[in-house]
Amino acid sequence: MSVTLPRSASMSRGATGRRYRRPDRTRSRVAAWTAVTVIGLFGMLPVYWLVATAFTPDDRAFSFPPSLIPTEITFDHFTRLAENEHLFRYLVNSVIVSVVTAALSVVVSAYMAYAFSKFRYRGRRSLMHLVLASQMFPQAVLLITLYAVFSATGLLGGYTALVLSFTTFTLPLCVWMLKGIFDTVPDSLMEAASIDGASRWRTLHTVVLPLAGPGMVAAGLFAFVRAWNDFIFALTLTDPERQTLPPGLVHTYLGEFQTAWPDLMAASLVVSLPVVAAFMFLQRYLVGGLTAGAVKG
Amino acid sequence: MNTLSRRDALRLFGLAAGAAGASALVACAPDASGGAPAAGGDAAAKTFSFTSWSLNEEAQKAAVQSIVDAYATANKVTIKTASFPYNEYLNQITLKLRGGQLSGAIQLDVAWLGALAAMGRLTDLGAQAAKGGYTEAAIKSGQLGGKQYGLPWTTGSIGLIGNKEILEKAGVKEMPVTVEEFEEALRKVKALGGGVVPYAAATKAAQLKDILPWMRTFGSPLLEGDTITIGDEGSVAAVEWYKKLYDDKLIAPDVDRFDARALFSQGKAAFYDDAIIARGVVSAQAADKSLTEKMVPLARPVLKAGDAPQALLWGHVIVVVEGEGSQAASDFALHATSDTATTATFFEKVKMPPTTTAGLADPKVSGDTFTTEWTEKITKTASQNPFWRYAGYGQIETAIAEQVQAVLVGQSPAKDALAKAAETAKPLQK
Numbered sequence: 001m002s003v004t005l006p007r008s009a010s011m012s013r014g015a016t017g018r019r020y021r022r023p024d025r026t027r028s029r030v031a032a033w034t035a036v037t038v039i040g041l042f043g044m045l046p047v048y049w050l051v052a053t054a055f056t057p058d059d060r061a062f063s064f065p066p067s068l069i070p071t072e073i074t075f076d077h078f079t080r081l082a083e084n085e086h087l088f089r090y091l092v093n094s095v096i097v098s099v100v101t102a103a104l105s106v107v108v109s110a111y112m113a114y115a116f117s118k119f120r121y122r123g124r125r126s127l128m129h130l131v132l133a134s135q136m137f138p139q140a141v142l143l144i145t146l147y148a149v150f151s152a153t154g155l156l157g158g159y160t161a162l163v164l165s166f167t168t169f170t171l172p173l174c175v176w177m178l179k180g181i182f183d184t185v186p187d188s189l190m191e192a193a194s195i196d197g198a199s200r201w202r203t204l205h206t207v208v209l210p211l212a213g214p215g216m217v218a219a220g221l222f223a224f225v226r227a228w229n230d231f232i233f234a235l236t237l238t239d240p241e242r243q244t245l246p247p248g249l250v251h252t253y254l255g256e257f258q259t260a261w262p263d264l265m266a267a268s269l270v271v272s273l274p275v276v277a278a279f280m281f282l283q284r285y286l287v288g289g290l291t292a293g294a295v296k297g
Numbered sequence: 298m299n300t301l302s303r304r305d306a307l308r309l310f311g312l313a314a315g316a317a318g319a320s321a322l323v324a325c326a327p328d329a330s331g332g333a334p335a336a337g338g339d340a341a342a343k344t345f346s347f348t349s350w351s352l353n354e355e356a357q358k359a360a361v362q363s364i365v366d367a368y369a370t371a372n373k374v375t376i377k378t379a380s381f382p383y384n385e386y387l388n389q390i391t392l393k394l395r396g397g398q399l400s401g402a403i404q405l406d407v408a409w410l411g412a413l414a415a416m417g418r419l420t421d422l423g424a425q426a427a428k429g430g431y432t433e434a435a436i437k438s439g440q441l442g443g444k445q446y447g448l449p450w451t452t453g454s455i456g457l458i459g460n461k462e463i464l465e466k467a468g469v470k471e472m473p474v475t476v477e478e479f480e481e482a483l484r485k486v487k488a489l490g491g492g493v494v495p496y497a498a499a500t501k502a503a504q505l506k507d508i509l510p511w512m513r514t515f516g517s518p519l520l521e522g523d524t525i526t527i528g529d530e531g532s533v534a535a536v537e538w539y540k541k542l543y544d545d546k547l548i549a550p551d552v553d554r555f556d557a558r559a560l561f562s563q564g565k566a567a568f569y570d571d572a573i574i575a576r577g578v579v580s581a582q583a584a585d586k587s588l589t590e591k592m593v594p595l596a597r598p599v600l601k602a603g604d605a606p607q608a609l610l611w612g613h614v615i616v617v618v619e620g621e622g623s624q625a626a627s628d629f630a631l632h633a634t635s636d637t638a639t640t641a642t643f644f645e646k647v648k649m650p651p652t653t654t655a656g657l658a659d660p661k662v663s664g665d666t667f668t669t670e671w672t673e674k675i676t677k678t679a680s681q682n683p684f685w686r687y688a689g690y691g692q693i694e695t696a697i698a699e700q701v702q703a704v705l706v707g708q709s710p711a712k713d714a715l716a717k718a719a720e721t722a723k724p725l726q727k
Binding site for chain 1 (some may be wrong): 350351353354355356379380381382383384385389392396397398555558559562563572574575577578581582583584
């Protein structure tokens, strides 16, 4: 029995039948890998700096010029972090606001995307572009407007204002993301459900949405991260008791004259762990969801 | 493919919108605590709010909270406190004041008084100021257009600090008095080598407003009436001198206040500019715990002996919003800023100098050599930045800073750059 081995990408056969390495291809591969490595290291440098500073003693953290490799390690900043009861409150606020924003964004955008994807009506295309155009407004303009609206409606200061404002930012992209995914769901499936007697409502919930699962997870993650990272809206629209981590950390560690960088880095490291864990756990959905609409099935 | 009637489509969108509203309202409990009371209302009310960034700063919050608690107990009033981070403070209080969400007493940086007073919502505290016994320099820091908008809580200045040990090593026996002597001292420090920056002056655009007192030193008033004089002989001479220091490596590139403090606290800078309370910040960062003893405040060198040294006024004031609880808030502001026992104890805890003659004379304050020297050498002749009167003063400073940086990096001659800065700043005078 003969076995055909796969030919190496960088190998070929010459006229004599002997294998030889194509130098151009090898060189370009090395160049590409070098470029990717350099860019990767460059991208990881802030993360490295964050971790290194979190473990550096205060008087070393301010040494000038700064040292890339810590010469001394301390856990003091993490101990102080554990003693700060405000940070736990900020963390809980962040979780509440981000989870609710993600859930709300997914629910609302799923209905909107379904309507955009599966039905034909006058003005559909304009409406879709209008939804996307709302993403283009400068945030400062939106902040002032939303502040006035929430102030007039008595929602200012609570979680509601924050969740609603975050949802307004996340909806456009979530809708477009999910529309692309719904487009890939074959109409024949829906027609089959209809023939079996399922209502439109039931078809949506039992046929279409389960197929769009990875896309909905991806949209939810996008909304979650957007809500988790926001600083200025969380600072402005809520009272101090309901502020999330970004304004909370700034409030705690950045002052008029002093910035507690090592403590701030330690806190940032700890609070970023839940998001990193969520991404690691859901990454297969994320990749699937983001690319699901790329090629229409 | 299904087809949908317009009615069906609208129904679906309605469902989506309904889900948005309902989910949010169900998921999120309404705000029970409420925000600050709306502006307007009963001025004689015994409940008011106090907004202060110091209430959240590690070094100050306990001291500030104790002033608040002591006053509330002694006077049977209720004080609600609120705080925002310093760097976002002005934006936040402007927005909240405009939205009617802010009342009572508010801590302000003296630089922000013009921006907030322009909103027309601050109480005239002239009557309280007359009772406070404040120093002349302090009382002026709360005034604008002849009206007393704020009561001075702490008054200091941003001035030059020297490292006595480095200067002695370099052979600088006396603190320089003139610009010429200063430059000579810088050259001696540079000759020491060892990576010491002679003068950790601001060279990053974010902090290049520090050049304004140098422009004044060289004879530019910066503003005459409403005419910006940046680009005149004095300001051009100051920037050309700064450029010479830069080219001769007597000042270093890419330095802001944070970098300057780091350099100074590591014993790698002989001079730098900072506010009076820098002593505590530097000592917290320094590995050399005796550094504070080597810190010397010095009057900014002058062009010729006998000129008045220039320094930028720095400090905090307390303003009061007209309306709900404004009378009680005004009394609180007067107490916090002028009660001798309160201000002296506050100084003892946070090293922020009092603003009254009696407060400065208190042994707790007068016994502190660094503070008394600073007050005598620097704060005495310190003055406000004339651009503070404009709400857009920050943008004016940025316009100037960007052009000065262009000069430092050799992109533009000083005269052209400053003329351009003045041109950019002109429409921002409002």
